[in-house]
Amino acid sequence: MDAAGARYRLIEHAPEGRTDEVSALRGHDPAQAAKCLIVMVKVGKKQTRHVLAVVPGDARLDLQAVKALLEGTYVAFAAKEKAEELAGSVSGTVLPFSYDPRLELVADPSLLDQPELYFNAGRLDRSVALATEDYVRLAEPRLAAIT
Incomplete structure (x- = not known):
């Protein structure tokens, strides 16, 4: 993120992976949390x-x-097990970035209403607060209404 000129900060806190609880620890509204969920979709019979x-x-x-x-x-x-394999991290610490070509990144456009997004930094006791426009620029998610 430094090399890309992203505006972010790290936040240390007690270990927590549940969105409401970690949002309280970080001191922000849960709407600013980037909740990451991995979904399996069957497309046809074999894909x-x-x-x-x-x-x-x-x-x-x-x-x-x-x-x-x-x-x-x-x-x-x-x-x-599949989610953790694709995300490269354990449940509760999934980043809102995809580093695996088998994992398509889709973000709900309502996230763009927030000036800053918060998410766990690959572990339960550290989080990142990242400017939303920098998140979109770096992650390049497909934006679609999924809420």
């Missing part, structure tokens, strides 16, 4: 795609919206 869905911390992911977006036939949260 499975995975999505890293990023939504505001106070919102619920609309699985049917993700299924429609990918023109899928079935949708569910990915198995924990």
Whole structure:
């Protein structure tokens, strides 16, 4: 993020992975949290795609919206083991960035209403506060209504 000129700061806090609780520890509204969920979508009979869905911390992911977006036939949260493999981190510490070509990054556009987004920094006791426009520039998510 330094090399890209991103405006961010690190926040140390007690270990926590639940959105409401970690938002309170970090001192911000849960709407500013970038909640990251990994979803499996069946497309046809033989193809499975995975999505890293990023939504505001106070919102619920609309699985049917993700299924429609990918023109899928079935949708569910990915198995924990598969999600951790694709994310490269354990549950509760998933970053709102995809580093695996098998994991499509989709962010809800309502996140853009926030000047700054907060997310765990790959571990439960450290978070990042990142300027929203820098997040969009660096992560290049597909923006789609998924809440």
